[in-house]
Amino acid sequence: MSEDPSDRNRKDSNAFIRDLSLASIAPFVKKVKGVALIPVITKWVGAGAFGVWKQFSITSGFIAVLATVGTAQVVNRYLAPMERPERYSAHFFAIASFVLGVSLLFTAGLLAVPQFASVRIFGEDTSLVPLLFLAAYLPVLAFSNRLLTFLRSRRRFDIVAPLAVVRDLGSIILVATLILLWKEIEYAIGGLFLWEVGGMIATFELARRKANLKIVSPDFSEAKKYFSFGVPLVLVTVGSRLAEFADRYVIVNTMGIEEVGIYSVAYAGGAIGVLFLKPIQRVLLPDFSVLVESGKRKKLERRLRGVVKYFIASQFGILIALIFLGEAALLLVSNRSFLSGLAVLQIIPFGIMAYGLLQIGTQVLNAEESTRLVGLIWICVGALNVITNLFAVPVFGLEGAAMATVLSYIMGAAACWVILLRSYSLQFQWGIPLKILVSVAVTGILLFLCKKYTDLDLIYTLTVQGCIGSIVYVGVLLLSGFVDKKEKRLMRENLNPKMSNFLARIGIV
Numbered sequence: 134m135s136e137d138p139s140d141r142n143r144k145d146s147n148a149f150i151r152d153l154s155l156a157s158i159a160p161f162v163k164k165v166k167g168v169a170l171i172p173v174i175t176k177w178v179g180a181g182a183f184g185v186w187k188q189f190s191i192t193s194g195f196i197a198v199l200a201t202v203g204t205a206q207v208v209n210r211y212l213a214p215m216e217r218p219e220r221y222s223a224h225f226f227a228i229a230s231f232v233l234g235v236s237l238l239f240t241a242g243l244l245a246v247p248q249f250a251s252v253r254i255f256g257e258d259t260s261l262v263p264l265l266f267l268a269a270y271l272p273v274l275a276f277s278n279r280l281l282t283f284l285r286s287r288r289r290f291d292i293v294a295p296l297a298v299v300r301d302l303g304s305i306i307l308v309a310t311l312i313l314l315w316k317e318i319e320y321a322i323g324g325l326f327l328w329e330v331g332g333m334i335a336t337f338e339l340a341r342r343k344a345n346l347k348i349v350s351p352d353f354s355e356a357k358k359y360f361s362f363g364v365p366l367v368l369v370t371v372g373s374r375l376a377e378f379a380d381r382y383v384i385v386n387t388m389g390i391e392e393v394g395i396y397s398v399a400y401a402g403g404a405i406g407v408l409f410l411k412p413i414q415r416v417l418l419p420d421f422s423v424l425v426e427s428g429k430r431k432k433l434e435r436r437l438r439g440v441v442k443y444f445i446a447s448q449f450g451i452l453i454a455l456i457f458l459g460e461a462a463l464l465l466v467s468n469r470s471f472l473s474g475l476a477v478l479q480i481i482p483f484g485i486m487a488y489g490l491l492q493i494g495t496q497v498l499n500a501e502e503s504t505r506l507v508g509l510i511w512i513c514v515g516a517l518n519v520i521t522n523l524f525a526v527p528v529f530g531l532e533g534a535a536m537a538t539v540l541s542y543i544m545g546a547a548a549c550w551v552i553l554l555r556s557y558s559l560q561f562q563w564g565i566p567l568k569i570l571v572s573v574a575v576t577g578i579l580l581f582l583c584k585k586y587t588d589l590d591l592i593y594t595l596t597v598q599g600c601i602g603s604i605v606y607v608g609v610l611l612l613s614g615f616v617d618k619k620e621k622r623l624m625r626e627n628l629n630p631k632m633s634n635f636l637a638r639i640g641i642v
Contacts, residue, residue, distance in 0.1 A: 161408060162297050162298050162301045162302065163297065163301050164405065164407075164408045165301070165302075165305075166301040166302070166304065166305050167401055168401065168466065169305050169309075170186070170305060170308060170309065171183070171398055171401065171466040171467065172465070172466045172467065173308070173309045173312050173313070174186055174312060174318070174321075175394070175398065175466065175467040175468065175471065176467070176468065177312055177313065177316055178312060178316055178317070178318055179391075179394070180391040180392075180394035180395050180470065180471070181258075181390050181391045181394060182318040182394070183394035183397065183398065184256070184385070184390040184391060184392070184393035184394035184397065185255055185256075185259055185263055185318050185322075185390060186318055186321070186322070187381065187393060187394065187397040188254055188255050188263075188381065188385065188390070188393060189255075189263050189266070189267055189322055191377075191378045191381060192254050192267060193267055193270050193271060193274055194274070194374075195374045195378060196236075196239050196271055197236060197271055197274040197275040197278060198275075198278070198370050198374065199239075199367070199370050199371065199374070200232055200235040200236035200238075200239055200271065200275045201232050201235075201275060201278065201279060201370070202231070202232070202235060202363055202364060202367050202370075203362070203363030203364060203365070203367055203369065203370065203504070204228045204231070204232055204279060204282075204359070204363055205278070205279070205282045206362070206363060206499055206504070207228060207359045207362055207363045208225070208228065208279070208282045208283055208286045209282065209285070209286050209422070210362065210422055210499070210500075210502075211224070211355070211358075211359065211362070212224055212225060212283070212286050213286040213287070213288075213422065214422075214423075214426070218345035218346070218347050219347055219349055220352070221287075222345070222346050222347035222348075222349050223347075223349045223350060223351060223352035224351075224352050224355060225279075225283055225346065226348075226349065226350070226351040226352075227351035227352050227353045227356065228279065228359070229276060229279050229280075229351075230351050232275050232276065232279055233272055233275065233276055235275075236271045236272040236274075236275040236276075237271075237272055239271050240268045240269070240271050240272060243264060243267065243268040243271075244265075244268050247261055247264055247265070248261070250264055251263070251264040253382070253386065254267075254382075254385075255385070255390065256385050256386075256389060256390035256393075258390065259390065260319065262319040262322070262323075263318070263319060263322055266319075266322045266323055266326050269326060270326050270329065273326070273329055273330055273333050274329065276333060277329065277332060277333040277336055280333070280336045280337055280340050281293060281296075281336060283340055283344065283346065284336075284339070284340055284344055287344045287345075289343060289344050292339055292343050292344070296335070296336060296339060300328075300329075300332045300335075303328060304325055304328050304329075307324050307325070307328055308321045308324060308325055311323075311324045362502060362504055363504070365504040365505040365507070365508040367508070368507075368508030368509065368511055368512040369495070369504075369507050369508050369511040369512075370511075371511070371512060371515055372508070372510070372511025372512040372513065372514050372515030372516070373511050373514070373515065374515070375514075375515030375516070375518055375519055376488075376511070376514045376515045376517075376518045376538065376541050376542065376545070377538075379515065379518050379519045379522050380396070380518070380522050380526070380534035380535075380537065380538055381393055381396070381397065383519075383522040383523060383526045383534065384396055384526060384531070384534060387526055387527055388526070388530070388531075392530075392531065395470070395471050395473055395474045395531065396474055396477060396531050396534060398463065398466065398467055398471050398474060399463065399471070399474030399475065399477035399478040399481070399531070399535075400474075400477060400478075400481055400535070402455065402459065402462055402463065402466075402478045402481075403455060403477060403478045403479065403480065403481025403482050403484075403485065403535075404481055404482075404485050405451055405455075406447065406448045406451045406482060406485040406486065406489065407485060407488075407489075409444060409447045409448070409489075410444065410485075410488075410489045410492060417440070417493065417496040421433060421436075421437075421496055421497055421499075421500035422500045424436070424500070425500045425501055430557075433497070433557075434557050434558065434559055434560075437493070437497060437557070437559060438559045438560070438561065440493055441490065441493060441559070442565055444489050444490075444493065445486065445490075445566075445569065446569050446572075446610060446615065448482060448485065448486040448489065449486075449569050449570075449572075449573050450572075450573075450576075450603070450606045450607075451482055452482040452483070452486075452573075453573050453576050453577050453580065453602070453606070454580075454599065454602055454603075455478055455479055455482055456479055456577070456580075457577070457580040457581065457583075457584055457598070457602075458580070458594065458595055458598060458599060458602075459475060459478045459479055460472065460475055461591050461594045461595050462478075462595060463475060463478060464591055465591045465592065465595060473531065474531055476531070476532045476535070477531050477532060477534070477535040480532065480535040480536060480539060481535055481538070481539070483539050483543075484535070484538050484539035484541075484542045484543075485542075487539070487542035487543040487545070487546040488542045488546070490546040490549070490550065491510075491514070491542060491545045491546040491549050494546070494549040494550050494553050495507045495510065495511075495549060497553060497557070498549070498552070498553070506552065510545055510548055510549055511545070513544075513545065513548070514541050514542065514544065514545035515541075517540070517541045517544060517545075518537060518538060518541035521536075521537035521540055521541065522534055522537045522538075524537075525537040565615065568610060568613040568614070568615045569610070569615075571609060571613060572606050572609040572610045572613065572615075573606070575605060575606075575609050576602050576605050576606040576609070579601065579602065579605055580598060580601075580602050583598045583601065584598070
């Protein structure tokens with residue numbers, strides 16, 4: 134007997150939600166790692182040291198991703214449908230060998246001009262030690278990233294999630310211990326490098342044992358197809374990283390490394406919405422690719438509509454929280470000198486909202502193999518961010534950097550969705566934005582009254598008012614009918630039975 138289409142669709146939706154839930158663990162832990170280290174570094178070694186730490190982090194990430202030459206999307210797009218372990222292993226090692234070769238070229242480039250590279254990345258007053266660790270770290274990070282992408286392409290989020298927890302929480306403990314013992318950022322960077330080497334080896338063993346990664350000779354037979362798909366995505370990498378981090382390099386070369394530290398703390402708080410975006414990014418391309426290949430256009434439109442709906446709702450919730458609780462959050466993780474970044478904290482969420490819409494839209498274009506178009510959009514976004522930062526930072530300082538970033542993402546998202554809506558009909562219900570705005574207004578009034586008539590210390594302000602605001606915001610959304618009947622059914626099927634029964638009794642699901 135053939136399976137009922139509605140049952141099959143429900144199973145597909147449940148699998149999508151399961152993968153989304155597992156994929157959310159890694160970015161959540163990574164965000165915890167980033168936030169947990171802020172007070173350790175800022176309070177013990179200062180804004181300058183935190184600036185060095187962030188420059189090491191963003192530069193290593195930028196170069197390592199650049200060295201992969203779009204192969205993350207290649208692995209998700211082409212290796213995910215492969216079934217024979219010998220075949221996808223051979224193709225993986227072809228990709229990995231190329232990635233390692235390119236990353237080693239970047240390492241050689243940094244070591245060829247160490248003094249110049251150090252000044253441009255870390256500022257004039259920083260020693261060469263961070264740069265030397267950066268050069269050694271690049272091939273380790275690049276290969277480790279491809280291993281994680283391989284595991285995700287096999288839909289082994291059950292492995293990636295606990296692995297991310299162990300690696301990131303372990304690095305928090307190690308880095309914090311080294312900072313507290315020696316109070317030098319160089320020791321922390323060295324410890325992180327050694328920890329990541331161990332993490333790369335552990336990830337490789339897990340991929341070999343749990344995801345049937347076979348040690349075989351590389352197969353370059355599909356190299357031309359992979360390059361034609363992946364090389365245009367180098368533009369995506371360059372554009373997205375320039376859009377995300379160009380402001381830091383302009384600041385370090387015009388204002389100094391301490392200002393980079395202040396800006397990075399504020400940016401990290403304002404960009405907390407990325408926490409909701411990362412799992413979406415990691416699940417959407419494999420999922421959309423399957424839907425495109427099978428011709429399920431209507432289902433893709435429904436899924437895209439739901440993802441956009443809940444992403445926007447989450448970002449408005451974060452925005453209203455940062456407007457009223459941002460100052461307390463900054464003081465909790467740093468000190469009063471970092472309050473000069475408060476405006477950045479409250480500007481950046483607008484950019485993250487546009488960034489998320491851009492990322493979601495480009496996943497559909499990638500699934501359709503329109504990588505040249507995606508690359509063009511991202512390189513324009515990156516170029517616009519560099520140009521606007523060069524003008525805005527000298528005139529408006531840190532706030533100028535934040536405004537330039539927001540403008541770049543808005544322009545990119547607008548271009549992407551104009552193109553996308555020519556091919557897809559998402560049939561948005563205009564009552565949805567109204568429900569979100571009503572929830573924002575009610576929550577904002579409540580938080581304003583709490584701030585005006587209560588005088589709590591920092592921790593109580595964040596926990597009590599944060600919890601109250603979250604409950605009110607979500608509650609108003611639910612009571613306004615934001616969640617439709619089909620979504621309620623999926624919630625019941627994927628929640629813990631006791632929680633599902635409780636929510637059903639009070640009329641939410």
